[in-house]
Amino acid sequence: MSEGERLYTEHDPHPTLRPCGEVIEVDRSPARVLLVGRVMIIMITCVLVILLGRVVMLQTAPSPKIAELIDSQRSTQPLPGRRGMILDRRGRPLATTRVARKLFIDPMLIEDYSTFAEKVGYGLDYDPVTIDMAIAAKPKSRYIVLDKRLSDQRVDALKDLTLPGLATDPIVVRDYPQGRLAGQVIGFVGMDGNGLAGLEQVFDKRLAATAGKVRYLRDRQGRALWVEQQSYTKQTDGENIRLTIDAVIQSFAEKGLAEAVEHFNADSGQLVVMDPMTGELLAIANYPPFDPATFNKAKPEIQRNRVVTDVFEPGSIYKPIIWAGLTQLKAARSNEKIDTTTSGVYRTSKGRRLRDAHAHGLITWDEVLMYSSNIGMAIVAERVEPKDLYDIMTRFGFGKPTGSGLPGEIGGVVHPLNKWTHYSVTSVPMGQEVSVTPLQMIRAYSAIANGGILPTPTIVPIDYSDGAQYPQGPRVLQKDVADYTRSVLRRQVLEGGGQKADSDLYDLFGKTGTAQLPNFERGGYYQDQYVSSFIAGAPADAPRLIVGCFITKPDKSIGHYGGTVSAPTVMKVMEQSLMYLGVPPKSDADLSEHSLVLHQ
Amino acid sequence: MFTKLLTALVISVVIGASIFNLRQQRLELMHDVTDLQRQMNRDRQETWDTQVRIALRTQPDVLEDALVRAGMTMEPAVAQSIPHEVPQNPHMTNAHYERR
Numbered sequence: 234m235s236e237g238e239r240l241y242t243e244h245d246p247h248p249t250l251r252p253c254g255e256v257i258e259v260d261r262s263p264a265r266v267l268l269v270g271r272v273m274i275i276m277i278t279c280v281l282v283i284l285l286g287r288v289v290m291l292q293t294a295p296s297p298k299i300a301e302l303i304d305s306q307r308s309t310q311p312l313p314g315r316r317g318m319i320l321d322r323r324g325r326p327l328a329t330t331r332v333a334r335k336l337f338i339d340p341m342l343i344e345d346y347s348t349f350a351e352k353v354g355y356g357l358d359y360d361p362v363t364i365d366m367a368i369a370a371k372p373k374s375r376y377i378v379l380d381k382r383l384s385d386q387r388v389d390a391l392k393d394l395t396l397p398g399l400a401t402d403p404i405v406v407r408d409y410p411q412g413r414l415a416g417q418v419i420g421f422v423g424m425d426g427n428g429l430a431g432l433e434q435v436f437d438k439r440l441a442a443t444a445g446k447v448r449y450l451r452d453r454q455g456r457a458l459w460v461e462q463q464s465y466t467k468q469t470d471g472e473n474i475r476l477t478i479d480a481v482i483q484s485f486a487e488k489g490l491a492e493a494v495e496h497f498n499a500d501s502g503q504l505v506v507m508d509p510m511t512g513e514l515l516a517i518a519n520y521p522p523f524d525p526a527t528f529n530k531a532k533p534e535i536q537r538n539r540v541v542t543d544v545f546e547p548g549s550i551y552k553p554i555i556w557a558g559l560t561q562l563k564a565a566r567s568n569e570k571i572d573t574t575t576s577g578v579y580r581t582s583k584g585r586r587l588r589d590a591h592a593h594g595l596i597t598w599d600e601v602l603m604y605s606s607n608i609g610m611a612i613v614a615e616r617v618e619p620k621d622l623y624d625i626m627t628r629f630g631f632g633k634p635t636g637s638g639l640p641g642e643i644g645g646v647v648h649p650l651n652k653w654t655h656y657s658v659t660s661v662p663m664g665q666e667v668s669v670t671p672l673q674m675i676r677a678y679s680a681i682a683n684g685g686i687l688p689t690p691t692i693v694p695i696d697y698s699d700g701a702q703y704p705q706g707p708r709v710l711q712k713d714v715a716d717y718t719r720s721v722l723r724r725q726v727l728e729g730g731g732q733k734a735d736s737d738l739y740d741l742f743g744k745t746g747t748a749q750l751p752n753f754e755r756g757g758y759y760q761d762q763y764v765s766s767f768i769a770g771a772p773a774d775a776p777r778l779i780v781g782c783f784i785t786k787p788d789k790s791i792g793h794y795g796g797t798v799s800a801p802t803v804m805k806v807m808e809q810s811l812m813y814l815g816v817p818p819k820s821d822a823d824l825s826e827h828s829l830v831l832h833q
Numbered sequence: 834m835f836t837k838l839l840t841a842l843v844i845s846v847v848i849g850a851s852i853f854n855l856r857q858q859r860l861e862l863m864h865d866v867t868d869l870q871r872q873m874n875r876d877r878q879e880t881w882d883t884q885v886r887i888a889l890r891t892q893p894d895v896l897e898d899a900l901v902r903a904g905m906t907m908e909p910a911v912a913q914s915i916p917h918e919v920p921q922n923p924h925m926t927n928a929h930y931e932r933r
Binding site for chain 2: 263266270312313315318325326329330331332385403408410411412414447449457458459460480481484
């Protein structure tokens with residue numbers, strides 16, 4: 234048997250027949266199949282391993298050419314965090330953050346500069362010549378900023394204007410939607426978004442946001458496919474901060490102050506509204522006003538919150554503080570007659586010559602305050618030790634910051650006892666030789682209003698949920714002395730210099746002040762420059778608000794007395810604010826003459 | 834043996850196709866999530882803008898002028914308690930994007 238026959242008979246029951254009849258033998262033994270299979274498996278495995286290796290290589294260390302191609306399909310986008318809002322006590326935003334648009338031009342995509350400039354100029358209300366010149370100056374640039382921040386009107390107009398080479402970029406900006414309202418208090422942020430002044434600076438850490446970022450893989454058209462692994466960093470928003478300021482009361486205060494300053498052609502002014510029970514500051518107005526949005530154009534002195542940063546010699550509005558302190562010391566009885574002379578001139582025991590604006594003769598201790606008699610105050614002050622006067626001043630918090638938390642607050646000047654002269658004992662009771670901030674004065678009057686407790690002014694709302702009772706703070710006057718002082722100050726409004734603050738709606742108590750400005754160059758005082766002030770509280774029986782107005786350098790030819798310049802403004806702001814707060818007017822009040830305020 | 838190999842091949846193909854399909858679904862989901870994330874950011878920024886626009890239109894002066902023009906008479910506000918809690922931004926926190 235031939236070899237072929239052997240194979241045919243032993244191994245292949247179905248030999249393949251060629252057309253010529255020749256038998257082809259195929260080795261289909263299990264061993265060979267296994268061998269072929271193994272070889273194929275090994276080959277396929279090798280191919281797969283090579284492919285896998287290539288994938289790994291492309292993923293981890295692609296060639297520069299491929300890496301460039303991959304990178305061109307990736308883009309990192311920042312995720313802006315939002316700086317916290319500053320809100321008023323009812324949640325109205327005073328400072329907030331939004332995304333605005335920056336308009337830019339890519340000259341490389343523009344065919345005809347002049348036509349482009351005209352279309353953009355007329356479409357978005359710009360000067361076409363300026364646009365043309367900007368492009369001509371940098372024709373090879375790909376990014377010429379035309380407007381750093383588009384107005385809302387222009388953003389709307391841009392929707393109808395599609396031009397090659399004209400595009401916008403988002404920018405995060407700080408906005409002050411209430412405009413100049415409480416501008417000096419709010420402050421402002423710099424270009425990098427950090428607080429530079431006011432409460433923006435004080436609360437910077439709490440307000441600050443952290444930007445995040447995300448990296449997208451994009452398709453050929455630049456559309457985002459998905460966020461790449463390990464390339465998402467979450468943004469963190471800043472904390473919203475609520476203030477005690479009420480935007481509506483602030484608006485009353487600023488309008489009233491502006492009217493007064495402009496009417497009396499004065500240099501500047503401040504007006505403060507405070508809750509005497511809690512110390513919450515409801516309005517802090519400064520004139521001239523300041524717009525935080527354009528802080529770089531404003532003079533530095535306008536940017537200051539002068540309610541806490543500037544001091545002045547208070548003059549007669551200081552008398553109630555000393556009067557109450559002397560009354561508590563029993564230096565004089567309320568009905569005790571004091572001889573303030575019929576000439577209005579008095580020489581003190583130390584030889585100092587004092588004058589009253591009007592001669593009052595023999596008047597009671599109450600009337601000394603009602604008529605604001607310098608002589609009467611000096612006579613009684615000489616009955617106590619200088620240390621007693623000094624104690625009264627420091628007890629009311631003069632000479633140190635109030636702790637309001639407002640930036641730049643100073644403590645004013647109370648000279649130490651060893652610096653006092655023979656004149657000091659008679660100067661201090663009429664508000665001389667002492668420098669105070671408007672906020673210190675408002676705070677001191679709050680103690681008279683609330684029964685003798687000196688509250689700490691605050692710009693951050695108080696948490697009432699803990700059930701704490703107010704007022705809180707050190708007691709500076711006995712309750713009966715505080716209440717009695719308030720009743721005498723009520724008479725000051727009814728019969729004394731504060732009559733222009735006698736409201737039809739609410740019973741006000743208060744005190745006027747007309748302090749000459751000190752002349753630091755020549756010494757002494759200017760004869761024609763004043764701080765005209767008035768501080769009042771209302772309603773007299775249960776005070777809800779203290780309002781103080783301080784106007785610097787009013788035009789003497791129009792008026793300069795505190796009772797003329799500041800009292801009407803205080804009354805108006807007080808009426809508006811109390812009505813807004815829903816405090817019932819006097820039962821016999823005629824409301825028909827008064828327009829009621831907003832209900833928000 | 835051939836049947837076994839064929840079966841193994843078919844199973845491998847099926848598994849491969851399934852894995853590929855799952856990967857495709859995952860990519861589509863990632864794309865959808867990315868779209869949602871971008872939409873959320875746009876909405877978030879639109880909310881900021883809307884808040885500003887509302888604030889501009891509800892300034893005390895603007896409201897007062899509007900009321901005067903409308904000839905409306907307002908009543909004094911009723912004293913109301915003011916909650917101490919400050920409302921924080923009501924937007925989403927992106928927490929579901931955070932890698933756990």
